[in-house]
Every structure is written in C-alpha cells, then in structure tokens.
Amino acid sequence: MGQVLALAISAVLLAGFYASMAYGLGLIYGVLRVVNLAHGGMIMASAYLSWVLFTRFNIDPYLAIPIVMVVFFVVGVAMYKGLVRFLPRGAAGGVQSLLLLFGVWLVIRNIAYLLFTGDDQAVRTSYSTASISIFGNSYSLNRVLVFVISLVAVAVLQLWLSRTYTGKAVRAVTENSGSSTLVGIDVERVYALTFGVGTALAGLAGVLASTLFAFNPSFGSGELLKSFVIIVLGGLGSVVGIAVGALVLSFAEIFAIYVVPSYLTAAVGFVLLVVVLVVRPSGLFGAKVLR
Amino acid sequence: MLEVRDLDVFYGDAQALHGMALRVDEGEVVTLVGANGAGKTTTLRAISGLQKVARGDITFEGKSIVGRPGHTRSELGISLVPEGRELWPSLTVLENLELGCYAKSARKHRDESLERVFDLFPRLHERTKQLAGSMSGGEQQMVAIARGLMSRPRLLMFDEPSLGLAPVIVTQVFAIIRRLAREGLTILLVEQNLKKALEVADRGYVVETGSITMAGPARELLSNEGIRAAYLGL
Ligand SMILES: Nc1ncnc2c1ncn2[C@@H]1O[C@H](COP(=O)(O)OP(=O)(O)OP(=O)(O)O)[C@@H](O)[C@H]1O
Numbered sequence: 001m002g003q004v005l006a007l008a009i010s011a012v013l014l015a016g017f018y019a020s021m022a023y024g025l026g027l028i029y030g031v032l033r034v035v036n037l038a039h040g041g042m043i044m045a046s047a048y049l050s051w052v053l054f055t056r057f058n059i060d061p062y063l064a065i066p067i068v069m070v071v072f073f074v075v076g077v078a079m080y081k082g083l084v085r086f087l088p089r090g091a092a093g094g095v096q097s098l099l100l101l102f103g104v105w106l107v108i109r110n111i112a113y114l115l116f117t118g119d120d121q122a123v124r125t126s127y128s129t130a131s132i133s134i135f136g137n138s139y140s141l142n143r144v145l146v147f148v149i150s151l152v153a154v155a156v157l158q159l160w161l162s163r164t165y166t167g168k169a170v171r172a173v174t175e176n177s178g179s180s181t182l183v184g185i186d187v188e189r190v191y192a193l194t195f196g197v198g199t200a201l202a203g204l205a206g207v208l209a210s211t212l213f214a215f216n217p218s219f220g221s222g223e224l225l226k227s228f229v230i231i232v233l234g235g236l237g238s239v240v241g242i243a244v245g246a247l248v249l250s251f252a253e254i255f256a257i258y259v260v261p262s263y264l265t266a267a268v269g270f271v272l273l274v275v276v277l278v279v280r281p282s283g284l285f286g287a288k289v290l291r
Numbered sequence: 292m293l294e295v296r297d298l299d300v301f302y303g304d305a306q307a308l309h310g311m312a313l314r315v316d317e318g319e320v321v322t323l324v325g326a327n328g329a330g331k332t333t334t335l336r337a338i339s340g341l342q343k344v345a346r347g348d349i350t351f352e353g354k355s356i357v358g359r360p361g362h363t364r365s366e367l368g369i370s371l372v373p374e375g376r377e378l379w380p381s382l383t384v385l386e387n388l389e390l391g392c393y394a395k396s397a398r399k400h401r402d403e404s405l406e407r408v409f410d411l412f413p414r415l416h417e418r419t420k421q422l423a424g425s426m427s428g429g430e431q432q433m434v435a436i437a438r439g440l441m442s443r444p445r446l447l448m449f450d451e452p453s454l455g456l457a458p459v460i461v462t463q464v465f466a467i468i469r470r471l472a473r474e475g476l477t478i479l480l481v482e483q484n485l486k487k488a489l490e491v492a493d494r495g496y497v498v499e500t501g502s503i504t505m506a507g508p509a510r511e512l513l514s515n516e517g518i519r520a521a522y523l524g525l
C-alpha cells in the first residue's frame with residue numbers, strides 16, 4: 001500500500017509536467033488546426049537556453065522562466081508570420097504543414113548539434129539533490145517545483161481563455177472565424193498570438209525539463225509523442241481533458257512497472273495511444289473545443 | 292450612407308455578382324429580395340469584408356471600404372446578422388454578446404449596450420449563462436441580432452433573419468426590425484419572405500443572378516404584377 005501511494009504521488013507530479021508540455025501543442029491545434037511538429041524541437045531549444053542562461057550567466061532556471069517564455073513567444077509569433085501563415089489548414093493541408101514543421105524541427109536540431117555537440121547536458125543547481133517529504137515519502141524538490149509551476153501555468157492560461165477579452169476572442173476564432181471578423185476581431189492576429197503562446201508553453205516545458213532530465217539535441221521527440229498521446233486521450237484543446245490525459249499517461253507509465261519490464265515502460269504511452277485511436281478516435285472526452 | 296457600385300465577386304471561376312449596385316441612405320430600411328442563389332448573401336459578405344471583391348467599389352459614409360480588412364467594419368459602424376446565425380455555440384450567451392462589442396469604440400459602452408439588448412430581448416437576460424448552442428432556433432436568432440447590436444452599428448444588415456423559424460418567432464423578429472427602424476437605425480434587410488420584407492422596408496431591390504433587375508419604393512414593388520406572379524404566387 002505504501003508503495004502504491006508513493007508511486008501515485010510520483011505519477012501526479014509527473015502529470016503536472018506532462019500537462020504543461022502538451023498544452024502548447026493542444027492550444028495550437030485547437031485554434032489553428034495545425035499540428036506543430038516543431039513542438040519537441042522548441043522544448044529542446046528551450047532546455048538549452050535554460051542551460052546557457054544558467055552556466056554562462058548564472059541565472060537560476062526557475063528565475064529564467066519569464067525570460068525564456070518571452071523569447072519563445074516572440075519566436076512563435078515570428079514563426080507564424082513568416083511560415084505557418086502560408087500553410088493550408090485542416091485536413092486538406094495536413095501533409096504540407098506536417099512536412100514543413102518537421103523540417104523546422106530538423107533545422108533546430110541540427111543547429112543545436114552545431115552549437116552544443118551531441119553531448120548530454122544537465123542543469124545542476126545547488127538544490128538539485130534537495131528533497132521534500134510528502135506523506136512519509138521523499139521526492140526531489142525539483143519535481144515538486146515543476147509540478148507547482150505547471151499547475152500555475154495551466155491555471156493562468158485557463159483564466160486567460162475564460163475571463164479576458166483576448167482569451168474569449170481566441171475561443172471565438174476557434175469556433176467561427178467569420179463571425180469573429182464580423183465583430184472586429186483580427187483573426188490573423190489571434191492566430192499569431194496563439195502560436196506565440198503555444199510556443200511560449202513549449203519554452204516553459206523546456207526549462208522545466210532542463211531541471212529534471214539530462215538532454216541533448218535529440219531531446220524532445222519523446223516529449224512530442226507524449227504530448228500527442230495526451231491530447232488524443234484528452235480531446236483536443238480542452239483543459240480538463242489535457243489534465244486527465246496527462247494523468248492517464250503518467251499513471252500508466254509509472255504503474256506499468258508492475259506488469260512489464262522497466263525497459264518497456266517508455267512504450268506504454270504509445271500502446272495507450274493506439275488503443276484509444278482504435279476504440280475512441282475522438283479521444284476519451286470527444287473532440288471538444290477550448291472551454 | 293452605403294453605396295455599392297458595379298461589384299463583381301467570384302467564387303473560384305464562378306461569378307456570383309455581376310455589376311451589383313445598390314444604395315442605402317441614412318435612416319432608411321432597404322430590402323434586397325430574390326430567389327435562392329441570386330447573390331444576396333454574397334453582396335452582404337462583400338460589404339462586411341468577408342468576401343474578396345474583384346471589381347467595383349463600396350463606400351460607407353463617403354469613404355471607400357473595399358480592400359480594407361474585414362475586422363475594421365465593426366469599428367466603422369457596419370454590422371451583419373449573418374444567415375444561419377453563426378453564433379459561437381460553446382460560448383455562453385453573455386460571452387456571445389460581449390464579443391459583439393469587441394471593437395475598441397464599442398467596448399467602452401459594454402454595460403449600456405447590454406442593458407439595451409436585454410431591454411429588447413428580456414428572455415436573453417434570464418439566459419446569460421446558457422451555452423448559445425443549446426438554445427432554440429428562435430432564441431439563437433435573438434442572440435445573433437443582439438450580438439449585431441452590441442457594436443452600436445449605424446448600419447445593421449440582416450441576412451434572412453426569419454429562416455427556419457416558427458411563424459410566431461418570425462412575427463417577433465419583424466417587430467424588432469420595425470422597432471429598430473423607428474429608433475432611427477439604418478437597415479439593409481435580405482429576406483426570402485418577400486411580403487413581410489417589403490412591408491417593413493422603405494425601398495427594395497430585386498436581385499437575379501448577381502445583379503439588380505428591379506428597384507423602387509417598397510409599396511410599388513409589393514403591388515408590381517411581375518413580382519406578385521414570380522415571388523408571391525399571386
Ligand atoms: N462558398 C461558395 N463557393 C462557391 N460558390 C458559392 C459559395 N457561396 C455561394 N456560392 C454561389 O454564389 C451564388 C450566390 O450565392 P448566395 O449565397 O450569395 O445567394 P443567396 O441569394 O444568398 O441565396 P439564398 O437565398 O439561398 O441564401 C450561388 O450561385 C451560389 O451557388
């Protein structure tokens with residue numbers, strides 16, 4: 001029983017990180033109907049930015065979050081205006097946009113190889129080995145901080161979408177862009193903003209990842225795939241869905257140690273994905289739009 | 292107030308408007324009638340900036356608005372209640388209305404505008420938290436009209452506001468249009484219900500395959516033999 005509780009808490013902590021990682025991808029897909037294959041590359045690039053800020057400028061990764069998010073927001077807006085804007089949307093344009101964004105990912109990855117070589121890096125702060133006790137089990141301080149920050153990020157996003165005029169405009173554009181134009185919403189601007197926010201979230205996920213894992217330029221592909229699993233499980237773009245999708249994935253991964261050898265647990269998510277796609281192609285919660 | 296001159300609009304290779312032309316003066320109610328596929332919706336979409344114009348000009352209060360981005364219409368004072376309502380179904384009634392005054396100049400008057408539309412549609416006041424998509428067709432049309440009014444337009448365009456509604460609701464919708472007209476709002480009304488439309492309008496245009504074939508005071512059109520035979524089955 002004690003071990004089950006310990007693993008359950010681990011799974012919840014991991015789910016927080018997963019949710020913040022998947023949210024950006026889900027938001028961009030929900031609003032623009034574009035699958036941002038460069039998402040994983042953005043996470044990797046952001047982990048490196050966090051590492052550079054820490055090793056060269058001595059900036060603590062958690063304090064670097066605002067800087068990194070602003071940088072990635074600007075990168076996202078630029079990427080939308082320079083590239084994504086021209087892509088055909090939805091089912092018809094799927095292949096073009098997938099290929100192009102995959103290409104962007106390859107470019108980011110190769111630049112990272114050039115700049116940082118393929119060696120593993122990690123951000124080791126003075127408190128990297130500190131731990132916190134929850135119900136008698138100890139967990140690394142970083143994992144707890146990452147969980148709390150992820151929760152805050154998802155909550156802030158949710159409030160933004162539900163309470164502010166701009167957030168409401170994002171939801172309106174998602175549902176009916178023609179009506180949005182009629183009431184004076186600049187739809188293109190909303191798309192750019194959404195791509196910026198989604199990319200800033202990838203930036204956040206990268207910083208958080210840099211405190212938890214070692215990474216190299218190939219880092220991010222697993223994160224991208226897991227993000228897919230989560231938004232497919234949770235339904236595209238719904239916050240509650242993403243939270244539940246993240247929990248299902250993290251619990252499945254962590255509790256899989258009871259049934260499969262540990263070197264196979266990484267595959268659990270993908271098995272889950274296949275099962276859900278076959279059984280419920282619209283996801284556990286249906287393809288609900290942003291709420 | 293509004294002038295459309297010699298407008299051509301294409302959907303791909305198919306031409307939907309051939310030299311469409313019409314005029315709406317301040318304080319007037321003008322109706323645009325015609326058969327299915329004549330180009331009424333296309334005309335309103337072009338005026339609203341949702342549809343690209345190949346040739347011709349649209350001026351509003353003396354200034355050409357052709358080629359300006361669609362989202363600037365609301366700020367100029369032009370509003371459209373679109374065909375089929377086009378609400379945001381998973382947003383609440385209140386959110387639908389609030390977004391109606393998204394434009395900066397209108398947002399300042401949010402509370403006033405809400406009060407005004409709740410006065411026009413008391414039922415919406417009780418339903419502010421309901422999701423727009425879960426309302427009945429008639430209620431949705433009320434939300435669509437209310438949303439169109441939230442931007443404090445000087446020209447309000449309706450595209451088939453009676454489409455698919457029960458007769459009682461149709462009567463209510465026309466009562467609202469009459470009331471808005473009495474209050475001095477300029478209205479461009481597209482309707483299949485030709486008789487009702489010509490009864491509220493000052494002037495009317497008949498559209499056939501993308502251009503105007505007949506125009507005149509509403510009363511004259513209503514008693515015109517050709518129109519009575521072709522559209523009213525009399
Ligand atoms: N999105 C579109 N793509 C291609 N053709 C279109 C499109 N929308 C309208 N058309 C065509 O343009 C012409 C005018 O259509 P429009 O919708 O303006 O007619 P309407 O007068 O509003 O008809 P209705 O009374 O049925 O609403 C029609 O021939 C129609 O088939």
Ligand SMILES: [Mg+2]
Nearest residue numbers: 331332333374
């Ligand atoms: Mg029409």
